[in-house]
Amino acid sequence: MKAMLYMLVLAFGLALIPAGYAQVQSVRPYIPLGAEQEARYMALLPGLRCMQCQNESLESSQAALAQDMRYKVRELIAAGDSDAQVRQYLVDRYGQYVLYKPPFQPLTWLLWLGPFGLVLLAMFVAWRVARRSRLEASSPALDEAALKRLLDETK
Numbered sequence: 001m002k003a004m005l006y007m008l009v010l011a012f013g014l015a016l017i018p019a020g021y022a023q024v025q026s027v028r029p030y031i032p033l034g035a036e037q038e039a040r041y042m043a044l045l046p047g048l049r050c051m052q053c054q055n056e057s058l059e060s061s062q063a064a065l066a067q068d069m070r071y072k073v074r075e076l077i078a079a080g081d082s083d084a085q086v087r088q089y090l091v092d093r094y095g096q097y098v099l100y101k102p103p104f105q106p107l108t109w110l111l112w113l114g115p116f117g118l119v120l121l122a123m124f125v126a127w128r129v130a131r132r133s134r135l136e137a138s139s140p141a142l143d144e145a146a147l148k149r150l151l152d153e154t155k
Contacts, residue, residue: 031074041077044086045070047100057100 033041045059052063058070069090076086087099096102104112 028071031071031078033074033078037077040083041074044073044077044083048073048087048090049098049100051094051098 042059046057048058048069050056050058050061050063050066050069052065053061056066058066058073073086073090076089081089090098096108102108102111
């Protein structure tokens with residue numbers, strides 16, 4: 001009888017172990033949006049970056065943080081905030097990195113103008129290399145003439 005009781009307690013204890021590993025998800029009420037608000041919500045998500053996945057949009061990410069961010073965006077839109085206010089809320093909370101297209105301001109000038117600068121630098125280097133190779137190609141003819149003169153002088 002005692003052995004059976006021990007077996008029952010052991011079985012019950014073993015059955016509870018997986019419950020300790022399960023993630024607890026908070027149950028939040030669904031926030032209904034009107035057709036216009038739903039369209040705004042769906043238009044905002046692709047332009048926002050998941051902060052956990054980093055190269056995945058908020059729309060396609062399945063991370064828990066992305067779910068929280070989507071819920072907050074939905075909540076803000078339902079509260080009547082404009083798209084700019086929603087973006088500003090997320091930037092205030094997560095920084096400019098949350099936006100796929102950061103605004104053009106002094107902090108992001110390098111990000112926006114850097115590629116053009118690199119292209120200009122590459123064009124300048126290509127021009128210099130082409131110019132140098134043209135000068136070197138024309139130099140041997142002059143050197144040959146100078147060598148002939150030197151040879152004639154020594155004879």
